[in-house]
Amino acid sequence: MDVADKLAAARDALAERDGALVAFSGGVDSSVVAAIAHDALGERAVACTAKSETLPAEELDGARRVAAEIGIRHEVVEFSELDNPDFVANDGERCYHCRTMRLGRMFDRARELGIETVCDGTNASDPGEGHRPGLRAVEELEVFSPLLAHDIVKPEVREIAERYGLSVADKPSMACLSSRIPTGVEVTEERLSRVERGERLLRAWGFRQFRVRDHDGLARIEVGRDELGKALDADFVRAARTHLREAGFDHVTLDLDGYETGSVSPANEAVSVFDAEYPTGD
Structure with a gap:
């Protein structure tokens, strides 16, 4: 089947x-799933974003903007992963605990709205990409993943996004803020906050692919390899050192290998992206 058929x-x-x-x-x-759902169901389709400490404020603003682009009704629900000690412990199953809680809130809101089907953005490329415990939660809760069900892989997702004229068609994958904390180091509000503040600086400087990894007070900045030259600019170096120390980091470093998916995850493998898709962890 070609992309149009899928x-x-x-x-x-x-x-x-x-x-x-x-x-x-x-x-x-x-x-893309929201656009397809709105196309197929009109007012009977709802997009729902879960707001928590692990979601950067800029991502919530972006979700609101894209929902408006699509024309789909947008709901926001709130919860805290930090209420779950299994999540806070940050073992190899952190993304499973996160996804279970997050999708649970989606089902709660769906029931309130009289909707039986909850969908997510898992695509056909996801199951083969490293350590992804969050996908187990999707299966256990019987979430409908239309991209996966119809064998739509990541490049085809972006092609469909372009067909719908979505501004996020070429947006890099983003994961929840907890993915910046090495496995085994507790997830705390303090660590999440300083990571968010650090990444806000990189976003303001125009970096596209970036992470600020929190090694218990040492900030390790990762940027795309094609952006390393920009990260070595003296003005940026000074700004990064000052800003990240003010955010609460003791030391600030730049990883000269550049951005690497899942570099603080179990076995150095990728775990499910927020695409974020749903905030999980790269």
Whole structure:
């Protein structure tokens, strides 16, 4: 099947449902699912974003903007992963605990709205990409993943996003802030806050692919390898050192290997992206 056929099949599958609530981060995967759902179901489709300490404020703003682009109703629910000691412990199953809680809130809101189907942005490339315990939560909760069900891989997701004219068609994958904390180091509000403040600086300087990894007070900045020259600029170095120390880091470093997916995850493998898609962890 070509992309057009896969898109039509996904749209038809959603059109058969009474309604759908899409777990929506504003990344390309969930945005494509939201666009397809809105195309198929109109007002019976709802995009829902879960707000918590692990979601950067800029990502929530972006989700609101993309939902408006699509024209889909947008709901925001709130919860705290930090209420769950299993999540805070940050073992190899952190993303499973996060995704279970996050999707649980989606089902709660769906029931309140009288909607039976909850969808997410898992695509057909995801299952083969490293350590992804969050996908187990998707299976256990019986979330409908139309991209996965119709064999739509990541490059095809971006192609469909372009067909819908979505501004996030080429947006880099983003993971929740807890993915910046090495496995085994507790996730705390202090660590999440200083990571968010650090990454806000990189975003303001125009970096596209970046992470600030929190090694218990040592900030390790990762940027795309094609952006390393920019990160070595003297003005940026001074700004980064000052800003990240003010944010609460004791030391500030730049990783000369550049950005690497899942570099603080178990076995140095990728765990499920927020695409964020749903905030999990790269």
